[in-house]
Amino acid sequence: GNLMIEHNDDAFQQLQSVAKEKFVEEFGIDPFWMVSAPSRVNLIGEHIDYCDGFVLPLAINRHIVIAAAPNGTSQANMVSTLFPGEPAVVMVDEDPVMGEPRWANYIRGVLDGFRLKDLWPLPGFDAVVHSNIPLGAGLSSSAAIEVALATLVEGLLGIEINPKNKALLCQRAEQKFAGVPCGIMDQFVSVFAQPDHVVLIDCRSQQAQPIPLADTSVAVIIADTKIQHELSDGSYANRRKQTEIALMILGKDSWREVSMADLEEAKGEMSEVVFQRARHVITEIERTQKAAMAIARGKMDEVGGLMRASHLSLRDDFEVSCRELDIMVEGAWHIGEAGGVLGSRMTGAGFGGSTVTLARAEQAESVMEAMSRNYKQETGIEPHIFSTKAVGGAELSDLL
Numbered sequence: 001g002n003l004m005i006e007h008n009d010d011a012f013q014q015l016q017s018v019a020k021e022k023f024v025e026e027f028g029i030d031p032f033w034m035v036s037a038p039s040r041v042n043l044i045g046e047h048i049d050y051c052d053g054f055v056l057p058l059a060i061n062r063h064i065v066i067a068a069a070p071n072g073t074s075q076a077n078m079v080s081t082l083f084p085g086e087p088a089v090v091m092v093d094e095d096p097v098m099g100e101p102r103w104a105n106y107i108r109g110v111l112d113g114f115r116l117k118d119l120w121p122l123p124g125f126d127a128v129v130h131s132n133i134p135l136g137a138g139l140s141s142s143a144a145i146e147v148a149l150a151t152l153v154e155g156l157l158g159i160e161i162n163p164k165n166k167a168l169l170c171q172r173a174e175q176k177f178a179g180v181p182c183g184i185m186d187q188f189v190s191v192f193a194q195p196d197h198v199v200l201i202d203c204r205s206q207q208a209q210p211i212p213l214a215d216t217s218v219a220v221i222i223a224d225t226k227i228q229h230e231l232s233d234g235s236y237a238n239r240r241k242q243t244e245i246a247l248m249i250l251g252k253d254s255w256r257e258v259s260m261a262d263l264e265e266a267k268g269e270m271s272e273v274v275f276q277r278a279r280h281v282i283t284e285i286e287r288t289q290k291a292a293m294a295i296a297r298g299k300m301d302e303v304g305g306l307m308r309a310s311h312l313s314l315r316d317d318f319e320v321s322c323r324e325l326d327i328m329v330e331g332a333w334h335i336g337e338a339g340g341v342l343g344s345r346m347t348g349a350g351f352g353g354s355t356v357t358l359a360r361a362e363q364a365e366s367v368m369e370a371m372s373r374n375y376k377q378e379t380g381i382e383p384h385i386f387s388t389k390a391v392g393g394a395e396l397s398d399l400l
């Protein structure tokens, strides 16, 4: 159905066994390694990654897994269950270059990162990539595949690189080999996540700090509106530009040095729209830090209030929500605490995509049903809604 609750780790076990079976079928031997890397959802801290702000994502129980073994050649032979009939062969003793199949560019990008570290040439290997990350829901499968591959290469070489450098290597792969000017969130959370933790990432210092969920009785509900408005009309670039203009008018080097008092003082020097954009940035930076502290203290009602304020700020000041996101979020708000909802907001760049909702675990099922019913009634669209929890980061296991 379109509602799914993950009660335990069955989905993850299942994912690994399929990857293993597929490997045996494809290469005729048992795999030596199994690696996994999670996808993520951002709880709060939206549109401030490019403003020296914070993000507060958690890794979710949807992964890329790779089953692999060394093959004694100078080739990486890779297949993905997502792209049957499009196997990839990448030389591990030549400079990686972009090419076909396109899914392997993420692989080539990561390999190129190891080449730049002089960890080159690599031993050849065979690998099967398998995933249960929903496509097009903005959960960052691309970062997961990069981090999974980097983790595999660590296993191949019998080394562990510094986790921050590993995440940055993966970010570079996405930027240079997929042409996506991404920030650091997705790769950092896939590397640094811990079970029952969120990850506070400081986008200025590029430091990641796992924050324990003091209250682990919460479910994280992700609701895909199935709406994807075009971002190519320049809305994203336009928001970035407006925040740059605001900072210039404020005469500061970083948003971290700007207070609401500073903004009020400079109000007469900027347009109403630029003022609103700036207010979002300043208040969202503050909300994200507060949310991290509230999570560590188990104050989930406080987190919920911050998520609500974040959504309103994104809707009214930053203007990146849309009708469908508002309907989904308001549906959750309407269920309220009595019905088990702690907080809800849009997540991701906006203009469609998904919402994130915190709910009491024992009421997650009824929350999802009510959210789905409301959304369908208001929009006529069948959403995809599932419940998950905060899982750990990338792992390598030796199957021998």
Ligand code: ADP
Binding pocket: 064, 080, 081, 082, 083, 102, 103, 104, 106, 129, 130, 131, 135, 136, 137, 138, 139, 140, 141, 142, 143, 145
């Ligand atoms: P997302 O929001 O999921 O990161 P992207 O467009 O950034 O969306 O990345 C999706 C791309 O990542 C796919 O088109 C494919 O190239 C690659 N990818 C994701 N999952 C897999 C997989 N299981 N096997 C191979 N490639 C994958």
Ligand code: MG
Binding pocket: 140, 141, 142, 143
């Ligand atoms: Mg991506």
